[in-house]
Amino acid sequence: MSLARLTRPRQDYTYAFLDAYAKRELRRRILKAIAIPGYQVPYASREVPIARGWGTGGLQATLALVGPQDVVKVIDQGDDDSVNAANLRRFIARFAGVRTTTDALEATLIQSRHRIPEEILGRQQVLVLQVPIPEPLYRVEPSYAQARELHAEAEYGLAWLDLYEALVRYRTSTQGADYPVLVGGRYLMAPSPIPRWDTPKLHRAEHLTLLAAGREKRLYAVPPYTEVRPLEFSDVPFEVEDQRGWIDEALGVRNKFMTEIPLPDGSVRYRVSDTGYARKLREGRAPGPTYFDDTGAFYIAGFLAERRKLGAKGKSQSEKPM
Amino acid sequence: MGYVAVRGGERAILQAEAFFRWLNGKPGMEFLRQLEVHLPYLLDRVMGEGSLYAPELAAQAIAQTGGDLYEAVLLLRAYRTTQPRLAYAEPLTPEAMLTVRRISAAFKDIPGGQVLGPSLDYSHRVLQPEEPPKAPAGPPAALHFPRVADWHRLTGLLPIAPPDPTPPSAIPDLTREPLLFPAPRAHRLQALSRADSGGVLALGYADMRGYSGAGGTHPTVNEVRLAYAEVRLRHPTTGAVFSAGRVRYSQAEVVTKFKEVNGKPGLELGFAATLGWNEVKLIAAAMLDAAMNRPDGHPAHQEEFVLMHTEPVEASGFCIHYKLPHYVTFGSDLDALRRARSEEAVE
Numbered sequence: 001m002s003l004a005r006l007t008r009p010r011q012d013y014t015y016a017f018l019d020a021y022a023k024r025e026l027r028r029r030i031l032k033a034i035a036i037p038g039y040q041v042p043y044a045s046r047e048v049p050i051a052r053g054w055g056t057g058g059l060q061a062t063l064a065l066v067g068p069q070d071v072v073k074v075i076d077q078g079d080d081d082s083v084n085a086a087n088l089r090r091f092i093a094r095f096a097g098v099r100t101t102t103d104a105l106e107a108t109l110i111q112s113r114h115r116i117p118e119e120i121l122g123r124q125q126v127l128v129l130q131v132p133i134p135e136p137l138y139r140v141e142p143s144y145a146q147a148r149e150l151h152a153e154a155e156y157g158l159a160w161l162d163l164y165e166a167l168v169r170y171r172t173s174t175q176g177a178d179y180p181v182l183v184g185g186r187y188l189m190a191p192s193p194i195p196r197w198d199t200p201k202l203h204r205a206e207h208l209t210l211l212a213a214g215r216e217k218r219l220y221a222v223p224p225y226t227e228v229r230p231l232e233f234s235d236v237p238f239e240v241e242d243q244r245g246w247i248d249e250a251l252g253v254r255n256k257f258m259t260e261i262p263l264p265d266g267s268v269r270y271r272v273s274d275t276g277y278a279r280k281l282r283e284g285r286a287p288g289p290t291y292f293d294d295t296g297a298f299y300i301a302g303f304l305a306e307r308r309k310l311g312a313k314g315k316s317q318s319e320k321p322m
Numbered sequence: 323m324g325y326v327a328v329r330g331g332e333r334a335i336l337q338a339e340a341f342f343r344w345l346n347g348k349p350g351m352e353f354l355r356q357l358e359v360h361l362p363y364l365l366d367r368v369m370g371e372g373s374l375y376a377p378e379l380a381a382q383a384i385a386q387t388g389g390d391l392y393e394a395v396l397l398l399r400a401y402r403t404t405q406p407r408l409a410y411a412e413p414l415t416p417e418a419m420l421t422v423r424r425i426s427a428a429f430k431d432i433p434g435g436q437v438l439g440p441s442l443d444y445s446h447r448v449l450q451p452e453e454p455p456k457a458p459a460g461p462p463a464a465l466h467f468p469r470v471a472d473w474h475r476l477t478g479l480l481p482i483a484p485p486d487p488t489p490p491s492a493i494p495d496l497t498r499e500p501l502l503f504p505a506p507r508a509h510r511l512q513a514l515s516r517a518d519s520g521g522v523l524a525l526g527y528a529d530m531r532g533y534s535g536a537g538g539t540h541p542t543v544n545e546v547r548l549a550y551a552e553v554r555l556r557h558p559t560t561g562a563v564f565s566a567g568r569v570r571y572s573q574a575e576v577v578t579k580f581k582e583v584n585g586k587p588g589l590e591l592g593f594a595a596t597l598g599w600n601e602v603k604l605i606a607a608a609m610l611d612a613a614m615n616r617p618d619g620h621p622a623h624q625e626e627f628v629l630m631h632t633e634p635v636e637a638s639g640f641c642i643h644y645k646l647p648h649y650v651t652f653g654s655d656l657d658a659l660r661r662a663r664s665e666e667a668v669e
Binding site: 013014017018019021022025042043044045046047048049051052053054056076077078079081082083084085086087089090113114115132143144145170171172173174175176177178193194195196197215217241242243257258259260273 | 331332334335396397399400402403404406497498499500501502503504626630635636638639640641642643646647648649650651652653654655656657658659660661662
């Protein structure tokens with residue numbers, strides 16, 4: 001028996017980088033966030049070795065949860081191979097020793113910037129969304145201290161007014177991504193800048209969604225099977241992006257969220273934003289069921305209002321790109 | 323198609339880093355040592371904002387980032403946060419520190435005397451100066467000085483502050499707890515201490531110029547100090563207090579004019595302190611501290627505005643994050659814009 005056999009090899013960093021105190025704090029905050037769906041839990045938010053504002057909140061949540069058995073997927077704007085996604089994946093794999101994947105259904109832990117995968121996630125999965133601005137009221141109330149009081153009193157009149165003013169001024173909601181939602185009928189929540197296409201996917205989802213803002217030091221959650229409803233007036237329903245008629249020519253796919261790629265002659269072509277999903281199609285592997293089917297129908301019937309008909313003049317999509 | 327669509331994103335980022343290192347070369351140990359010796363104010367700034375007093379590591383961070391100070395601060399912070407808390411230092415009193423420079427603008431002379439110490443304040447700002455001026459050394463200044471504010475307290479112009487009985491380990495710690503508003507005073511002083519020098523200066527200057535309906539606050543610099551301070555620790559078993567090392571430390575105090583103190587007109591104190599010597603930042607920060615005690619419409623007089631927007635790691639990180647692809651969010655915005663431009667929106 002030698003001494004060397006009794007010791008472990010030297011490690012300069014603890015498993016998954018964060019020290020035990022940081023992990024303990026994060027796990028406690030995560031539990032609190034799950035217990036109060038949609039409520040922003042303040043946390044210390046440690047510096048991590050990537051730039052602030054580049055997913056440090058999501059990374060802390062991921063590092064607090066990850067274990068050797070996990071399979072991790074990291075995406076940025078839907079893309080597994082985007083440089084920042086590649087960098088985060090490299091970091092997580094390096095410090096947690098986990099296997100990584102681009103398959104949304106194989107992953108146990110998915111860290112994402114601004115997209116929810118197209119395939120329906122299941123109960124064994126955790127989705128961590130990176131959040132730049134966690135406060136849904138920031139457009140109408142710049143002070144966090146004031147906004148916290150408004151949340152405490154469920155006083156969301158200003159948010160409704162904001163929505164109403166857009167209708168008066170533009171006759172339509174002007175909110176692009178990060179469309180505000182009401183969670184569990186109680187807390188107004190910023191779902192992070194996911195496109196409106198992804199917003200309904202949070203509703204009664206089987207998976208757990210954690211949302212973490214590193215810079216702003218707020219962490220919140222949508223536990224499985226939670227009601228998540230976009231703010232909408234009963235006579236002016238919430239609508240996802242209108243991409244009807246958009247086709248990814250390379251894959252022959254429509255009714256999945258598309259990225260618009262401008263071409264030199266002024267025209268555009270479309271590519272499926274979810275590269276993991278696209279990869280399955282390209283490689284001839286059968287993808288799992290998706291939130292939106294091939295006709296664009298959402299998987300929970302009746303949750304989304306009937307789409308408006310294409311414009312009377314039929315020009316909404318034929319208008320030249322701006 | 324740009325950098326996002328680059329396949330093999332991982333290979334691309336490795337090459338980008340290798341290119342950066344190739345362009346800037348690998349600094350040797352001698353260079354790092356030279357940085358420590360000849361650019362102490364640069365190290366002080368990085369250590370102050372990084373809230374980690376470690377000259378060797380600061381020099382390493384500055385060299386490793388090619389002198390990109392925001393990156394250097396992030397390196398120190400990311401290292402610092404992994405380190406355990408082994409002990410808490412004893413409180414440092416102004417009387418105990420080894421003061422090398424100590425000036426007051428409030429009085430011509432002060433108890434203990436004005437001590438210019440090392441300063442470029444009265445140098446001629448010409449490039450390539452000749453040999454430094456030779457001046458015969460005067461009698462050595464004292465090592466320890468009373469605080470100017472004590473004179474104000476003695477004369478009733480400032481309220482007497484009873485000693486704070488909180489043990490060092492129980493002081494709220496900004497690096498282990500979230501910053502909430504209204505912030506505990508400890509959090510405010512810690513945030514100012516590690517705030518971005520340029521950011522604090524910009525907001526402090528806005529306050530000094532009085533860019534608000536209410537006009538400027540025009541405080542007076544009561545005392546600025548540069549000092550060396552012993553980091554005094556209590557031995558865990560014997561209980562004896564010993565010095566674990568010496569750090570460069572600076573602090574500034576300003577007094578406002580004409581505030582109501584205990585029902586009578588009086589002065590109010592603004593205070594800031596940091597690791598390293600950084601006078602510009604501290605004067606601005608002390609003025610902001612005083613202004614934040616009496617918030618009004620001026621953004622620089624509001625704690626939340628000042629502390630949230632002068633955090634160097636967060637501000638710089640968020641700024642450069644705009645380099646990341648935003649095509650999904652932009653696409654979603656375009657969709658909303660196109661709908662608003664079409665004539666078929668809600669009737």
